[in-house]
Amino acid sequence: ISAIMLSFLGWMIWRPNQSCPSDPELAKYCETSKKWNKRIFWLSVIIWSTGFFFSTLLLPLRNLLGV
Template sequence: MQKLIKLKDDFISIASLFTSISTLLCCALPSLLVAIGMGAVVAGIVSEFPALIALSKYKEWTFLGAGLLIGFNFWVFYGRKKNQVCEIDEYGNETACDTAARWSKIILWISFGLYTLGLFSAYLLLPLQEFLGI
């Protein structure tokens, strides 16, 4: 049962990273490139990867899904983790549980950083530029 829970937690970590990367690619990166005058690059990316159009069309849902997954992953890692302690091996070495927990934490924070960058670029960058007159 413990192995099934660990597998589910690892899946959620990877899914949150994937969704945060998809929000960055669909919504944040094109907005940022257009804002700095690289619209032709965006046109080339969209012509190579037409699925980005669908993600951009539903960017509110994409951001909502990514945010929910990342939030749930924070709850899994920090909220429930108090009850789950990795076993210490007899030699004091890092166990597989410790390694998985360390990588889950790294993936979680990378996901959060990418999501924050995407949120800023997709929803706040243009109003900020208009406010500053840039």
């Protein structure tokens, strides 16, 4: 479920036809929030991938390598 939620969030961040307001001050806030949304998204993907690796892939990999 969490992978689906991250995929949906990625779509929301990079969906086409997004625009910021024409007011310069609001546009500045909009661009700042877009930048932070992308940073938080990639941090979430890294955390999710690390958790997925350790909870799902590490044991079969250890068994395969005989460690």
